[in-house]
Amino acid sequence: MSSITASPSHKKSTAGPDERVGKKSTLSILLGRPEIGALVGAVALFIFFAIVAPVFLSPASLATVLYGASTIGIMAVGVSLLMIGGEFDLSTGVAVISSALSASLISWYFGLNVWVGVVLALIVSLLIGFINGIILIKTKLPSFIVTLASFLMLTGLNLGLTRAIGGSVSSPSIADMEGFQSAKAVFASSVNVAGIDVKVTVFIWLAMVIIASWILLRTKIGNWIFAIGGDEKAARAVGVPVVRTKIGLFMAVGFCGWVLGMHNLFAFDAVQSGEGIGNEFLYIIAAVIGGCLLTGGYGSAIGGAIGAFIFGMANKGIVYAEWNPDWFKFFLGLMLLLATVVNIVVKKRAESSK
Amino acid sequence: MKTRKNKKTEEQLEKLEPKTSDNLLTLKGVGKHYGSIIALRGVDMVVDPGKVTCVLGDNGAGKSTLIKIIAGLHQHDEGEFNLHGSAIKLKSPRVALDAGIAAVYQDLAVVPLMPIWRNFFLGSELTTGVGPFKKLDVQKMKDITKQELSDMGIDLRDVEQPIGQLSGGERQCVAIARAVYFGAKVLILDEPTAALGVKQSGVVLRYILQARDRGLGVIFITHNPHHAYPVGDSFLLLKRGRSIGYYSKAEITVEELTAQMAGGAELAELAHELEQLGGHDEELAEAEAGAST
Amino acid sequence: MGKPTWRKLALTLAIVPALGLAACSSTGGRAPEPESNGGGGAVATTERIKVAVITHAAPGDTFWDIIRKGAEEAAAKDNVELQYLSDPDGGRQSQLIEQAIDQGVDGIAVTLAKPDAMKGSLKKATDAGIPIVSLNAGEDRFKELGVFAHFGSNEQLAGEAAGEKLKEAGLKKPICVIQEQGHVGLEARCAGVKKVVPGTEVLYVQGTDMTQVESTATAKLQADKQADAIIGLGAPFTMTLLKAKATANSKVEVASFDMNSQLVQEITKGNVLFTVDQQPWLQGYMAVDALWQNYRGGFTIGGGQATLTGPAIVDKTVAEKITSFAEEGVR
Numbered sequence: 001m002s003s004i005t006a007s008p009s010h011k012k013s014t015a016g017p018d019e020r021v022g023k024k025s026t027l028s029i030l031l032g033r034p035e036i037g038a039l040v041g042a043v044a045l046f047i048f049f050a051i052v053a054p055v056f057l058s059p060a061s062l063a064t065v066l067y068g069a070s071t072i073g074i075m076a077v078g079v080s081l082l083m084i085g086g087e088f089d090l091s092t093g094v095a096v097i098s099s100a101l102s103a104s105l106i107s108w109y110f111g112l113n114v115w116v117g118v119v120l121a122l123i124v125s126l127l128i129g130f131i132n133g134i135i136l137i138k139t140k141l142p143s144f145i146v147t148l149a150s151f152l153m154l155t156g157l158n159l160g161l162t163r164a165i166g167g168s169v170s171s172p173s174i175a176d177m178e179g180f181q182s183a184k185a186v187f188a189s190s191v192n193v194a195g196i197d198v199k200v201t202v203f204i205w206l207a208m209v210i211i212a213s214w215i216l217l218r219t220k221i222g223n224w225i226f227a228i229g230g231d232e233k234a235a236r237a238v239g240v241p242v243v244r245t246k247i248g249l250f251m252a253v254g255f256c257g258w259v260l261g262m263h264n265l266f267a268f269d270a271v272q273s274g275e276g277i278g279n280e281f282l283y284i285i286a287a288v289i290g291g292c293l294l295t296g297g298y299g300s301a302i303g304g305a306i307g308a309f310i311f312g313m314a315n316k317g318i319v320y321a322e323w324n325p326d327w328f329k330f331f332l333g334l335m336l337l338l339a340t341v342v343n344i345v346v347k348k349r350a351e352s353s354k
Numbered sequence: 355m356k357t358r359k360n361k362k363t364e365e366q367l368e369k370l371e372p373k374t375s376d377n378l379l380t381l382k383g384v385g386k387h388y389g390s391i392i393a394l395r396g397v398d399m400v401v402d403p404g405k406v407t408c409v410l411g412d413n414g415a416g417k418s419t420l421i422k423i424i425a426g427l428h429q430h431d432e433g434e435f436n437l438h439g440s441a442i443k444l445k446s447p448r449v450a451l452d453a454g455i456a457a458v459y460q461d462l463a464v465v466p467l468m469p470i471w472r473n474f475f476l477g478s479e480l481t482t483g484v485g486p487f488k489k490l491d492v493q494k495m496k497d498i499t500k501q502e503l504s505d506m507g508i509d510l511r512d513v514e515q516p517i518g519q520l521s522g523g524e525r526q527c528v529a530i531a532r533a534v535y536f537g538a539k540v541l542i543l544d545e546p547t548a549a550l551g552v553k554q555s556g557v558v559l560r561y562i563l564q565a566r567d568r569g570l571g572v573i574f575i576t577h578n579p580h581h582a583y584p585v586g587d588s589f590l591l592l593k594r595g596r597s598i599g600y601y602s603k604a605e606i607t608v609e610e611l612t613a614q615m616a617g618g619a620e621l622a623e624l625a626h627e628l629e630q631l632g633g634h635d636e637e638l639a640e641a642e643a644g645a646s647t
Numbered sequence: 648m649g650k651p652t653w654r655k656l657a658l659t660l661a662i663v664p665a666l667g668l669a670a671c672s673s674t675g676g677r678a679p680e681p682e683s684n685g686g687g688g689a690v691a692t693t694e695r696i697k698v699a700v701i702t703h704a705a706p707g708d709t710f711w712d713i714i715r716k717g718a719e720e721a722a723a724k725d726n727v728e729l730q731y732l733s734d735p736d737g738g739r740q741s742q743l744i745e746q747a748i749d750q751g752v753d754g755i756a757v758t759l760a761k762p763d764a765m766k767g768s769l770k771k772a773t774d775a776g777i778p779i780v781s782l783n784a785g786e787d788r789f790k791e792l793g794v795f796a797h798f799g800s801n802e803q804l805a806g807e808a809a810g811e812k813l814k815e816a817g818l819k820k821p822i823c824v825i826q827e828q829g830h831v832g833l834e835a836r837c838a839g840v841k842k843v844v845p846g847t848e849v850l851y852v853q854g855t856d857m858t859q860v861e862s863t864a865t866a867k868l869q870a871d872k873q874a875d876a877i878i879g880l881g882a883p884f885t886m887t888l889l890k891a892k893a894t895a896n897s898k899v900e901v902a903s904f905d906m907n908s909q910l911v912q913e914i915t916k917g918n919v920l921f922t923v924d925q926q927p928w929l930q931g932y933m934a935v936d937a938l939w940q941n942y943r944g945g946f947t948i949g950g951g952q953a954t955l956t957g958p959a960i961v962d963k964t965v966a967e968k969i970t971s972f973a974e975e976g977v978r
Contacts, residue, residue: 068862111676168712177675218489220479230465237463239448239477297467316866
């Protein structure tokens with residue numbers, strides 16, 4: 001504060017406490033959180049399937065639903081953060097496979113301990129994120145376009161390099177290589193919880209959600225992410241390092257892709273080089289259902305997790321309910337639409353009741 | 355205290371020790387062009403602590419360009435820009451902030467969806483803890499925000515609400531309070547009253563005076579001479595990128611200021627035109643009254 | 648920031664080779680090129696001709712690798728310059744045919760997954776005097792499109808053969824897992840199985856995401872306790888179904904279509920009951936060879952009928968015999 005102290009006359013306020021700002025009840029605070037609509041949607045969907053398909057409630061089924069949710073959820077964490085920061089990444093689906101292929105092909109071709117491949121794949125994934133970010137900054141094109149281009153390039157690289165190095169469209173098996181079993185234990189094993197085998201991805205997913213939420217809500221960087229997504233010009237004007245934060249966000253998405261890629265590799269050994277296409281939209285859907293605004297500046301990592309959970313429930317629930325499989329995709333779309341509508345309705349209610 | 359400064363700007367700022375005889379901020383013959391468009395040319399201005407300098411001009415006069423240069427968003431192409439007597443070229447808003455120059459923009463540089471306290475500390479967040487476990491000191495930031503705003507006269511029970519929910523005038527005040535808190539020595543206000551009603555404008559003008567009384571040098575940009583005159587100590591008039599006058603309060607009256615800005619000649623011409631068209635007695639009388647002052 | 652960086656660099660340079668030595672894997676990895684039993688022999692003495700093989704393969708499908716291997720071996724033997732192209736979109740596949748015509752190829756081999764889309768370009772080819780054969784898909788339409796021979800396996804028949812084998816094993820409620828909803832060939836296979844085993848149920852999974860294939864199949868096995876078998880329509884997918892079976896603690900029998908070396912191993916181990924092989928290597932090989940035969944002496948093989956390359960049931964006894972071929976990638 002400057003050395004000149006403000007004289008008492010300047011401390012007068014225009015009126016008493018601002019009577020327009022009422023006291024908020026805990027409930028309305030809760031209702032104002034971005035995840036609340038998604039949570040209500042998730043609960044509704046859960047109850048629905050529990051009624052329609054009793055097997056849904058069995059612990060083994062829940063474990064399966066969580067697994068299906070976790071493989072979307074791991075990516076949804078990164079994609080949610082990026083969306084809050086105001087950008088999209090359409091290359092996420094294939095980037096996961098690129099990571100898996102990097103680890104597999106490098107280890108296989110050079111006869112290395114698989115863990116070396118794992119580390120190099122991490123570098124590759126972070127690099128892909130970094131490049132996405134740099135191109136975005138330099139070209140000033142919308143992230144939609146930049147990452148669409150990288151999506152196409154990665155798709156081609158996945159196919160071309162796999163065939164060139166491994167000789168076929170599927171990467172060669174590395175199950176007999178050193179390090180595979182230990183890597184599998186880390187990335188693709190199951191943990192026994194009260195008699196049920198829960199895949200390790202579920203725990204990795206939850207840990208990532210907790211860390212991401214902490215970063216978002218309790219660190220400087222989180223504040224910057226909200227600001228950049230909400231109003232990039234304003235953020236820049238007050239000195240927020242926009243470039244570094246954006247590139248960091250893309251690299252965070254790359255990191256998530258690495259985690260999921262490693263799971264894919266050690267769970268299924270041979271990686272189909274054409275996989276991954278189409279998943280990028282599922283991650284975005286999970287983030288949006290979870291309350292992240294498409295325009296940025298609002299949302300949460302927990303919301304993205306709930307969105308992934310909704311997707312997992314809808315996807316598997318349809319199977320548990322044994323509905324006609326021809327209508328599968330229709331039901332899935334309908335469930336997602338309903339979950340989103342519930343989200344919006346709850347949010348509107350929360351806002352008007354304040 | 356508040357602003358975190360990085361090592362580079364510390365080094366740069368070490369050279370800028372205040373010399374008693376120099377003004378806080380001086381512009382001499384400053385100019386800026388974008389490609390072939392000359393946005394600003396030959397502008398002189400002095401800003402002193404505890405004084406309000408008004409920059410007046412219609413749209414397209416070059417006011418935005420001027421602020422952007424002072425606030426570090428752009429760099430000037432010609433002339434001298436001195437801070438505490440030493441020439442300086444501000445490379446980014448961060449550097450400007452570290453040098454004590456804070457700007458409050460028309461669009462306010464606040465993020466509407468974010469809570470007030472997060473906006474208040476944006477770019478200068480307070481943290482506790484060490485290393486990777488550094489986290490935001492949320493309670494402290496909320497307390498300080500509340501305190502600072504109440505010092506400026508806004509009492510908000512809830513600084514958690516999104517700043518977008520405040521009225522225009524309140525948002526201006528939060529932005530000003532933010533600049534004052536973070537040790538701004540020069541405060542630039544870019545058309546703060548442009549979108550406000552009469553009462554709200556009055557509130558903002560009062561805050562300008564408060565900031566002035568705290569020892570800041572205030573640069574008040576506006577196109578409304580009736581807002582500028584009561585609070586200003588000196589007045590810079592811009593038109594189409596050039597200065598058409600730089601007066602202290604003693605040298606000019608509010609009517610002269612208005613006439614200079616509106617362009618006395620243009621008003622006379624307008625009156626003549628209306629006379630020729632006929633039948634617009636009221637408008638005519640007004641125009642004549644304006645032209646004759 | 649000068650000196651510390653140099654020290655760090657030196658340290659890294661010292662550590663890296665040490666890590667490198669520890670990093671090598673003594674097992675697995677790329678092996679030296681295996682001796683192939685085919686190719687490398689005498690090459691035909693006929694003039695070198697150009698043949699284009701244009702399929703509807705979606706990028707990344709391992710099945711087509713085998714067809715390609717067969718085509719390449721025939722090309723090597725017959726002194727043929729082979730161009731291998733594909734596009735799953737009917738319109739674009741048709742354009743590839745026209746490009747081949749423009750390039751003046753001596754023969755075209757196509758897959759007729761969408762025969763109507765090919766009509767126009769195939770007519771142009773026959774008008775230009777270019778002989779055409781088809782493979783893999785289209786055995787009911789090839790004649791009318793001016794194609795003189797077809798090499799493939801009828802998907803419906805393949806499904807029925809699978810159904811027969813399941814019936815033999817006393818299985819009444821199989822789940823037929825389709826990895827691409829709407830894919831005509833895959834749907835035909837399951838339809839064939841269902842014809843023989845009416846209790847068959849179809850399950851759609853997202854083939855582009857293996858983790859979803861696994862979790863959806865697991866869910867189905869958990870939900871449907873009546874099922875006694877599960878069928879995958881592609882070797883990689885069957886491998887995933889094995890995992891789903893384990894996760895769901897299910898007792899279903901696993902069967903498959905198509906093959907790769909891992910699947911053959913699972914059959915020999917008894918984990919997979921059988922697979923229906925349409926011998927795709929033969930499809931690729933015969934297609935190219937038939938065009939060469941046509942060039943050599945105007946021969947048209949098949950007598951106007953489709954030449955079937957399958958279905959060939961590969962169960963435990965057969966699997967043991969062909970393990971090395973599967974490893975080579977020809978089966």
